[in-house]
Each structure stands twice: as C-alpha cells, then as structure tokens.
Amino acid sequence: MPPNRRTSLVVLSGIGAILAGVLLFDVYEDWQVQGTTLTSTVVENALPFVLLLGTFYLIRRLYRGAYDDAFVGTVTMWTAAGALTIGGLVAWVVGIQVLQNEIKPVIIVLQTAVVGTAAGLLVGQRTASVQQEQERTRREKERFRALFENDPSGIASLRRHGDRLVVESANPSFASLFGSTEGKALEAALPQLAAEAVAAFREHTTERERFTTETTLRTEDGTKHFVIELVPFGAEEVAEPQSYVIFQDVTEIRETKAELERTVEQLERSNEQLQQFAYVASHDLQEPLRMVSSYVDLLASEYEDELDDEADEYIEFAVDGAQRMQAMIDDLLQYSRVHTQGEDFAETDPTAVLERVLRDLELLIEEQSATVTHGDLPAVVADENQLGQLFQNLLSNAIEHAGDADDPPTVHVDGEERTDTVVFSVTDDGPGIPEDQQERMFELFEQSSRDDEGTGIGLAVCRRIVDRHEGDIWIESAAGEGTTFHIALPTRAPQQSTSSGRIE
Amino acid sequence: MSEREPVEILLAEDNPGDVKLTRKALEKGRLANNLHVANDGVETMQFLRGEGDYAETPRPDLVLLDLNMPRKDGREVLAEIKESDDLRRIPVIVLTSSEAEEDVIKSYEHHANAYLTKPVDFDGFIDVVGTLEKFWLQVVKLPPE
Numbered sequence: 001m002p003p004n005r006r007t008s009l010v011v012l013s014g015i016g017a018i019l020a021g022v023l024l025f026d027v028y029e030d031w032q033v034q035g036t037t038l039t040s041t042v043v044e045n046a047l048p049f050v051l052l053l054g055t056f057y058l059i060r061r062l063y064r065g066a067y068d069d070a071f072v073g074t075v076t077m078w079t080a081a082g083a084l085t086i087g088g089l090v091a092w093v094v095g096i097q098v099l100q101n102e103i104k105p106v107i108i109v110l111q112t113a114v115v116g117t118a119a120g121l122l123v124g125q126r127t128a129s130v131q132q133e134q135e136r137t138r139r140e141k142e143r144f145r146a147l148f149e150n151d152p153s154g155i156a157s158l159r160r161h162g163d164r165l166v167v168e169s170a171n172p173s174f175a176s177l178f179g180s181t182e183g184k185a186l187e188a189a190l191p192q193l194a195a196e197a198v199a200a201f202r203e204h205t206t207e208r209e210r211f212t213t214e215t216t217l218r219t220e221d222g223t224k225h226f227v228i229e230l231v232p233f234g235a236e237e238v239a240e241p242q243s244y245v246i247f248q249d250v251t252e253i254r255e256t257k258a259e260l261e262r263t264v265e266q267l268e269r270s271n272e273q274l275q276q277f278a279y280v281a282s283h284d285l286q287e288p289l290r291m292v293s294s295y296v297d298l299l300a301s302e303y304e305d306e307l308d309d310e311a312d313e314y315i316e317f318a319v320d321g322a323q324r325m326q327a328m329i330d331d332l333l334q335y336s337r338v339h340t341q342g343e344d345f346a347e348t349d350p351t352a353v354l355e356r357v358l359r360d361l362e363l364l365i366e367e368q369s370a371t372v373t374h375g376d377l378p379a380v381v382a383d384e385n386q387l388g389q390l391f392q393n394l395l396s397n398a399i400e401h402a403g404d405a406d407d408p409p410t411v412h413v414d415g416e417e418r419t420d421t422v423v424f425s426v427t428d429d430g431p432g433i434p435e436d437q438q439e440r441m442f443e444l445f446e447q448s449s450r451d452d453e454g455t456g457i458g459l460a461v462c463r464r465i466v467d468r469h470e471g472d473i474w475i476e477s478a479a480g481e482g483t484t485f486h487i488a489l490p491t492r493a494p495q496q497s498t499s500s501g502r503i504e
Numbered sequence: 505m506s507e508r509e510p511v512e513i514l515l516a517e518d519n520p521g522d523v524k525l526t527r528k529a530l531e532k533g534r535l536a537n538n539l540h541v542a543n544d545g546v547e548t549m550q551f552l553r554g555e556g557d558y559a560e561t562p563r564p565d566l567v568l569l570d571l572n573m574p575r576k577d578g579r580e581v582l583a584e585i586k587e588s589d590d591l592r593r594i595p596v597i598v599l600t601s602s603e604a605e606e607d608v609i610k611s612y613e614h615h616a617n618a619y620l621t622k623p624v625d626f627d628g629f630i631d632v633v634g635t636l637e638k639f640w641l642q643v644v645k646l647p648p649e
Contacts, residue, residue, distance in 0.1 A: 093515060286624070291623055294624070294626040294629060297625055298626050
C-alpha cells in the first residue's frame with residue numbers, strides 16, 4: 001500500500017478512535033458522575049455508537065477493492081478495537097482522577113484517544129503484515145503445487161537419508177511414468193536407473209550442485225529417453241540435503257531430430273549426386289556430340305558434289321540439332337557449376353561489377369542501340385563473379401527483349417538498402433511478362449514466349465546463384481508496362497554453402 | 505630438321521572417330537607427317553620406349569595426348585614421360601574434350617607443353633590441328649633427337 005494512502009487510513013482510523021474516546025468518556029461521565037443508570041446511559045449514547053461503527057464501516061468500504069482486503073480489514077479493526085478498549089480503559093482509570101483533580105476533560109479525552117489509536121494501529125499493522133505474509137506464502141505454495149502437479153515432466157523430491165536417497169514426493173507425471181515411488185529409496189523406486197546415475201544424484205545432492213544427464217529408461221508407457229536434471233534446494237549445512245529430480249521426456253524431440261538429420265543427409269547426398277550427374281552428363285555428352293557434328297560436317301564437305309539439296313537440308317538440320325544440344329550442355333554445365341565452382345563470399349562493390357559487365361556487353365548494347373543507366377548500388381556480401389553473372393544474365397535478357405527496331409530498349413539498374421539486405425532492380429521498358437508466366441521463367445530450360453534464342457537457362461542460373469547467397473529473386477511486371485527483376489542479396493555473409501563433393 | 509623429312513607424330517587416342525578426324529585434319533595441313541596411333545596409355549609408353557612391337561618405330565617429334573584412355577590414362581602417361589630423363593624433351597600436347605579446370609591445372613603441373621580442347625565442329629577441329637601443326641612443327645625450334 002502506498003504511504004499516502006496508508007497515512008490517510010491511519011488518520012481516518014485516528015478520527016474514529018478520537019470519536020470512540022469522546023464517546024466512552026461521555027458514557028463514563030454520565031454513568032459515574034451524573035449517576036444515571038448504566039442502561040439509560042447506553043440507550044442515550046446508542047446513536048453516536050451507531051455513527052462510530054458506521055464510520056469504521058465506511059473506512060473499510062473506502063479502502064476495500066483498491067487494496068488488499070485482509071490488510072485494510074485488519075488495520076481498521078485493530079485500530080478501532082485498540083481505540084475502544086485501551087482508550088476506554090484509560091479514560092475510565094484517568095477519569096476518576098479528573099473528577100478528583102479537576103483536570104480539563106478534553107485533554108484527557110485526547111490523550112486517551114491518541115494512546116488508543118497508536119496502540120491499536122501498532123497491533124493492527126503487525127497483525128496485518130503477518131496475515132499478509134501468511135497469505136503470500138499460501139499463494140506461493142499453491143502456485144508451486146499447481147506447477148508441480150501439472151508439469152508434464154516427472155518431478156520427484158529427494159532427501160538424503162543416511163547412504164540413500166529417498167523419494168519424498170512425486171508429481172502425477174512421475175507417478176504415471178514410474179508407478180508408486182513415494183517413500184522408497186531411489187534405487188528401489190527406479191530399479192532401471194543405472195547405479196552410476198543414482199550415485200551421481202546422491203553425490204550432487206550432498207554437494208548441492210546441479211547435475212544434468214541423459215538416459216533411456218523403461219517406463220509404464222514404454223521405453224523413453226529422458227533429460228534428467230537434478231536441482232538441490234533447501235538450507236545449507238543440513239544433515240539431510242534435499243533435491244528435485246526432473247525427468248523431461250525428450251523421446252519425441254530426439255526422434256524428430258534424428259529424422260531431420262537423416263533427411264538432411266539424404267538431401268545432401270541427392271544434391272551431391274545431382275551435381276555430379278549434371279557435371280558428368282555435360283562432360284561425357286560432349287564426346288559423342290562432337291562425333292555427330294564433326295562427321296556430319298565431314299560428310300557435307302567431302303561429298304559436297306554428290307549430294308542433292310535435300311541431303312544438304314538434312315545435314316543442316318543435323319548440324320543445327322547438334323549445335324543446340326551443345327549450347328544446352330554448356331548451360332547445364334554452367335548451372336551445375338554455380339555450387340561446385342562458387343568462390344567464397346566477400347564484401348563486393350556492385351558498381352565495379354556492373355561496369356565490368358557493361359564493358360562485356362558493349363557489343364550487344366551497340367547492336368540494339370540500348371541505353372543502360374544505373375543509380376547508387378550499395379555494397380553486398382557476395383561471390384563477385386556470380387554477382388557479375390547475375391547482372392549479365394538480367395541485362396542481356398532485358399536488352400534482347402525490351403526493344404524493337406523503332407524503339408531501342410532502355411534499361412535501368414538500381415539498388416536499395418533494406419534491413420540486412422540490398423535489393424537490386426533491373427528495369428526495362430519492354431513488353432512485360434504476363435503474371436502467369438513469371439514463376440515458370442526461373443525453371444531450367446523454360447523458354448518463355450519472349451525468349452526465342454537462348455536455351456532458357458539464364459534465369460535458372462540466376463535463381464541458383466541467388467539461392468546460394470540465401471537471397472531472393474522475383475519479377476514485377478505487367479503486360480505492356482515493362483519488367484523489373486528484383487534481386488535481394490544479404491549485406492552480411494550467409495552461412496557458407498558447403499561445396500563438398502567438389503568435382504571440378 | 506630437314507624440310508623434306510616427314511614429321512613423326514604420336515597420337516595417343518582410344519576413340520577411332522577422333523583418330524580419323526585427326527588424320528583428316530592433318531591431311532588438310534601442308535606438312536608431311538607420319539601419324540602413329542597408340543590406343544591406350546600402355547601402348548603409348550611402349551611406343552615411346554620402343555618396347556615390344558614398337559622396337560622399330562621412330563621416336564616421335566610430338567605427342568598428341570588424350571586424357572581419358574583405358575588401361576593407363578593420359579594423366580599417368582604425361583607424368584611418366586615428364587619423369588623420364590630420356591623422354592621428357594618430347595613436346596606433349598594434351599588434346600582432350602575435358603574443359604575441367606582441374607585437368608588443365610594438373611596437366612601443366614605435369615609439364616604438358618600445351619593444353620587444347622577439341623572443338624565440337626569439324627571446321628574448328630581442323631583449325632586447331634592446323635594451328636598446332638604450324639606452331640609446333642614450323643615455328644618452334646624443337647630439340648634435336
């Protein structure tokens with residue numbers, strides 16, 4: 001209770017006590033001095049009594065609700081009681097002297113009231129604190145009991161008794177796991193617990209040290225895996241140290257974890273196999289392809305005069321097919337190299353990277369009469385070569401598809417720093433990409449309607465690079481309104497991707 | 505080296521298609537040459553050392569070496585040639601379809617004299633062989649036998 005409220009309570013109680021003192025003195029005077037009968041005196045003073053009681057009732061009402069009921073009740077009650085009893089008693093004893101010595105009654109009344117109030121208040125407050133403390137203890141106990149009774153972990157309290165640890169009490173979870181154990185020695189209660197564990201529990205209970213262990217135990221519900229925690233408690237230097245043992249069932253967590261580890265392992269393995277497959281396929285496919293295209297060439301050049309136009313056309317188709325396959329294989333190789341031949345991540349200046357890429361694309365930019373501009377590009381943590389590849393793929397894509405003969409393409413590259421990431425954007429003023437095609441464009445060998453030359457791997461490589469950087473890539477576009485590719489890359493180093501199974 | 509004397513070239517290559525292509529490409533060149541073929545790494549070493557059937561064959565002026573061959577692959581052959589006091593002076597050109605960085609690095613570490621990737625089309629192949637022929641057999645001065 002805040003001090004000002006407490007003071008007002010005391011003052012109000014004091015006023016009540018003064019009224020009580022006055023009243024009592026009055027009753028006494030009427031009865032003793034004026035010689036009226038006790039009954040008529042009481043009857044005459046009944047109204048002030050009722051008023052007094054009303055005052056105390058009001059005080060209680062006033063403070064109840066805002067503060068601890070028990071405390072207010074106790075203080076007012078004891079203050080009132082103190083004022084009435086002690087004040088009355090003193091008034092009675094001193095009153096006689098007053099009559100004999102002719103001391104002013106008012107002073108006596110005040111004196112008695114003050115003494116009564118002080119005494120009442122003292123006793124009242126003390127009693128109230130004790131009550132409050134008891135209440136607090138009771139609630140804490142209740143809280144603890146609720147925790148103990150309802151905790152899903154099996155909890156038992158142990159007490160060292162001679163050479164043994166005895167189970168003093170166990171919560172329902174513990175009982176449902178191990179049956180009735182209370183009052184038994186630990187080794188008898190949990191015979192399936194290893195002797196070393198029992199010894200360790202005893203040791204740590206005595207030494208008052210926390211102790212954690214893991215073990216698999218047979219329980220009423222089958223075999224389970226537990227993390228067991230031993231928590232000593234109670235006063236130091238006692239003959240029979242105590243502790244809690246908490247059995248936390250981690251069977252499910254462990255199974256999930258093992259499952260997760262297995263899945264990750266499988267995933268890593270299949271990923272590795274996939275990379276190896278892509279690499280081997282692209283490498284070993286080159287050999288026979290070279291044979292096909294070389295010998296078709298040879299056929300064309302050595303039998304030039306003996307073949308007719310139709311045969312030439314066949315040869316052309318064969319050569320074209322071989323060349324396209326070659327391009328796809330090269331792309332596949334590039335795609336598979338994103339992970340196997342990635343460099344370490346480092347702080348990278350995108351402006352320098354972009355300028356290098358623009359120099360490489362000079363020919364294309366000139367051919368298409370394209371205009372490429374860029375804003376400020378904040379630094380990122382990236383594989384510099386792969387960042388260049390990202391810019392190159394997106395830029396060449398934009399330049400090739402955004403313009404036509406009458407309207408040369410305009411492409412703008414920009415960067416925006418956000419929390420922990422930088423979002424780069426490559427915006428063109430081309431025909432745009434319909435929404436239903438956008439997601440598909442990042443797939444391997446997916447040829448969009450706007451792509452008629454490439455093999456459709458550029459964006460798949462982009463996504464793979466972005467994935468390796470733990471970033472994100474997405475398209476913002478609507479038909480007829482140009483296209484923006486966004487790339488979000490972290491400004492802090494992501495976890496380095498493991499390039500295990502590096503085959504090149 | 506006299507102009508009239510044909511150049512002895514050893515081609516270590518297991519794929520008959522490639523052997524034929526190389527032969528064709530060399531035919532298109534202007535230089536007189538004798539192309540010898542070894543079909544795997546073991547044969548290659550026997551040829552170079554004049555062992556077995558190859559006792560009478562000439563010592564090659566140039567070796568064109570494929571990396572992927574049965575029995576003993578080109579990497580081992582290259583290492584053996586360059587470790588041998590007798591053979592290490594013969595220029596070895598690695599001619600392979602592998603673009604793997606590791607193969608390139610390993611080959612030069614074993615003192616390959618050049619590393620060439622076989623182009624996918626025949627015209628490109630002719631170009632490479634022609635360049636090779638011109639550079640190694642006409643421009644470069646090779647050690648006397």
